[in-house]
Amino acid sequence: MKVMVWLAEGTWHAAVDAARSHAPAGAEVVLLHVVDPALAAGIGAAHAGLLGRGRHRPDPVAAAGAAAETAERELLDAAAARLGRPAARLLLRGRAEREVTAACADADLLVVVRDGDRARLGPKSLAPPTRFVVDHAACPVLLVWPGQAPGVGTIAPPPPHHRPGPPPPKG
Amino acid sequence: MQIVIAVGLLVAVLGFAVARPAGLPEAVAAVPAAALAVLAGLVPLGAAWRDVVELAPTVGFLAAVLLLAHLADAHGVFRYAAAVAARAGAGRPVRLLGAVFAVAASVTAVLSLDATVVLLTPVVFATAARLEVRARPHVYACTHLANSASLLLPVSNLTNLLAFAASGLGFAAFAGLMALPWLAVLAVEWVVFRLFFAADLTVPAGPAPPLSARPPRYALAVLGLTVLGFPFAEPLGVHPALVAAAGALLLAVPRVRRVPKEAVSLLRELDPAFCAFVFALSVVVLAVRRHGLDALAAAWTPARATFAGLLLTAFLAALLSNVINNVPATLVLVPAAAHSPGLLLAVLIGVNVGPNLTYVGSLATLLWRQILHRHDAAPSTREFLALGALSVPACLLAGVAALWAVLEMSGVS
Numbered sequence: 001m002k003v004m005v006w007l008a009e010g011t012w013h014a015a016v017d018a019a020r021s022h023a024p025a026g027a028e029v030v031l032l033h034v035v036d037p038a039l040a041a042g043i044g045a046a047h048a049g050l051l052g053r054g055r056h057r058p059d060p061v062a063a064a065g066a067a068a069e070t071a072e073r074e075l076l077d078a079a080a081a082r083l084g085r086p087a088a089r090l091l092l093r094g095r096a097e098r099e100v101t102a103a104c105a106d107a108d109l110l111v112v113v114r115d116g117d118r119a120r121l122g123p124k125s126l127a128p129p130t131r132f133v134v135d136h137a138a139c140p141v142l143l144v145w146p147g148q149a150p151g152v153g154t155i156a157p158p159p160p161h162h163r164p165g166p167p168p169p170k171g
Numbered sequence: 172m173q174i175v176i177a178v179g180l181l182v183a184v185l186g187f188a189v190a191r192p193a194g195l196p197e198a199v200a201a202v203p204a205a206a207l208a209v210l211a212g213l214v215p216l217g218a219a220w221r222d223v224v225e226l227a228p229t230v231g232f233l234a235a236v237l238l239l240a241h242l243a244d245a246h247g248v249f250r251y252a253a254a255v256a257a258r259a260g261a262g263r264p265v266r267l268l269g270a271v272f273a274v275a276a277s278v279t280a281v282l283s284l285d286a287t288v289v290l291l292t293p294v295v296f297a298t299a300a301r302l303e304v305r306a307r308p309h310v311y312a313c314t315h316l317a318n319s320a321s322l323l324l325p326v327s328n329l330t331n332l333l334a335f336a337a338s339g340l341g342f343a344a345f346a347g348l349m350a351l352p353w354l355a356v357l358a359v360e361w362v363v364f365r366l367f368f369a370a371d372l373t374v375p376a377g378p379a380p381p382l383s384a385r386p387p388r389y390a391l392a393v394l395g396l397t398v399l400g401f402p403f404a405e406p407l408g409v410h411p412a413l414v415a416a417a418g419a420l421l422l423a424v425p426r427v428r429r430v431p432k433e434a435v436s437l438l439r440e441l442d443p444a445f446c447a448f449v450f451a452l453s454v455v456v457l458a459v460r461r462h463g464l465d466a467l468a469a470a471w472t473p474a475r476a477t478f479a480g481l482l483l484t485a486f487l488a489a490l491l492s493n494v495i496n497n498v499p500a501t502l503v504l505v506p507a508a509a510h511s512p513g514l515l516l517a518v519l520i521g522v523n524v525g526p527n528l529t530y531v532g533s534l535a536t537l538l539w540r541q542i543l544h545r546h547d548a549a550p551s552t553r554e555f556l557a558l559g560a561l562s563v564p565a566c567l568l569a570g571v572a573a574l575w576a577v578l579e580m581s582g583v584s
Binding site: 008009010011012038039040042043045046047048049050051052053054055056057060063064067068070071075115116117118127128146 | 188197264285293297303313314318375442532552
């Protein structure tokens with residue numbers, strides 16, 4: 001059995017904890033992390049707008065890329081230590097939702113953490129990329145809350161026209 | 172015929188600056204083009220020389236500010252600013268964004284957009300990565316505010332320096348008229364960022380790492396004195412460029428005394444190749460201006476600083492700076508608006524805020540980068556363009572409305 005664990009900044013602890021609780025003892029665990037190079041490229045793009053100023057400095061795209069890789073390594077080290085069992089690592093580059101969906105095509109389980117509005121239960125608790133993964137993943141998805149889930153009382157009341165009306169009169 | 176040659180020269184200079192064959196500096200094409208413009212009789216030698224002499228204080232001012240920013244970085248000012256922002260926003264991404272806004276807006280205003288793009292953004296990126304926070308809103312805040320927060324002071328942007336020289340306004344008067352538009356634009360950017368990155372900003376940031384950087388007190392004090400020195404020295408007949416140079420000197424002395432070899436690298440920070448490019452570009456633009464462009468710009472630029480006039484001017488300037496980059500756009504539009512400080516400041520709102528639309532400075536650069544990347548997986552630009560399309564029109568409107576209100580209140584037009 002192959003269990004993929006999608007790690008993202010700010011919420012990865014919950015993903016690791018879910019993998020610890022739910023991955024069977026013999027399962028192969030893969031820690032998955034995505035870096036989108038568009039962000040580092042954006043820093044380079046801002047340089048292009050300077051029309052040649054500051055060009056003698058080191059390449060900003062490479063520097064940002066290196067900083068992202070260092071942070072990624074630290075995150076995965078911390079996640080591996082927290083997991084406490086052997087795990088493979090998969091480092092992907094591109095748009096997170098596309099990369100994760102493609103990578104988990106042959107997995108038996110994907111662990112995903114909610115990363116949107118954490119104050120209430122509901123669709124907004126998934127940020128758009130996470131929503132995409134949940135909607136498109138070909139494998140079973142284990143969707144967990146980071147920390148304590150909000151109470152059932154936080155679900156928005158149904159809109160008035162959806163409330164069941166009185167039963168139609170008989171006869 | 173002359174207009175065709177002049178426009179051809181300008182297109183060649185700007186095209187070279189976009190494509191930069193073999194990584195050559197922009198001046199490699201611009202300086203010969205300026206010489207050609209004079210040799211071909213498009214600009215009389217005397218007029219070209221006058222243009223260069225008039226531009227010299229502005230370019231010197233730019234070089235001094237670039238040096239000041241580099242030295243502030245060498246003293247650890249940006250590392251410290253990012254560490255303070257990280258501590259202020261620990262665990263709370265919205266507060267972190269607020270702190271990044273404050274730092275980016277201040278750095279841009281005082282040390283120019285170059286400092287924010289070149290020196291601050293990488294530090295903010297690294298800080299966000301270390302905090303385990305989603306870096307996008309914070310990095311985009313830096314690249315966006317580098318443009319839109321560069322309205323406040325003449326030193327905040329090369330475009331401001333170019334217009335400042337032509338405006339006849341004093342340093343304090345410029346800042347006084349632009350303070351409210353600056354704040355209005357920042358407020359709009361804040362709202363747009365909160366909405367655009369709503370999902371990223373709900374993810375909790377990790378705890379702040381201990382604030383290891385000690386405050387660079389000497390450098391902060393020198394920067395503070397430099398900023399105060401601008402408005403106070405001017406009435407005494409001291410050009411603000413000299414104040415910036417004095418600030419840079421004060422920051423350079425302790426470093427060069429410790430490591431004398433650093434003096435050489437400081438010369439490189441003055442960016443002589445870029446300064447030569449600005450001089451040459453100005454002469455080439457002058458050639459185009461003398462053969463029809465001035466008349467065209469005058470016909471297109473509103474004559475009076477009414478609300479509609481200001482708005483039209485700002486949108487025109489934003490449009491032009493997205494077509495040909497904002498430095499040449501400023502050189503084209505400043506003479507047409509120089510008769511009215513209000514219109515001149517509206518030009519600046521346009522050329523400073525406008526570049527966020529194409530985010531690489533101009534449409535030409537954007538297209539060129541797409542061509543370069545056509546064979547590999549180019550990183551997505553959709554997000555930048557969407558953010559720009561949302562924020563730029565609203566920022567222009569808010570900035571112009573604030574400028575109009577200030578002009579009405581102060582009686583300047």
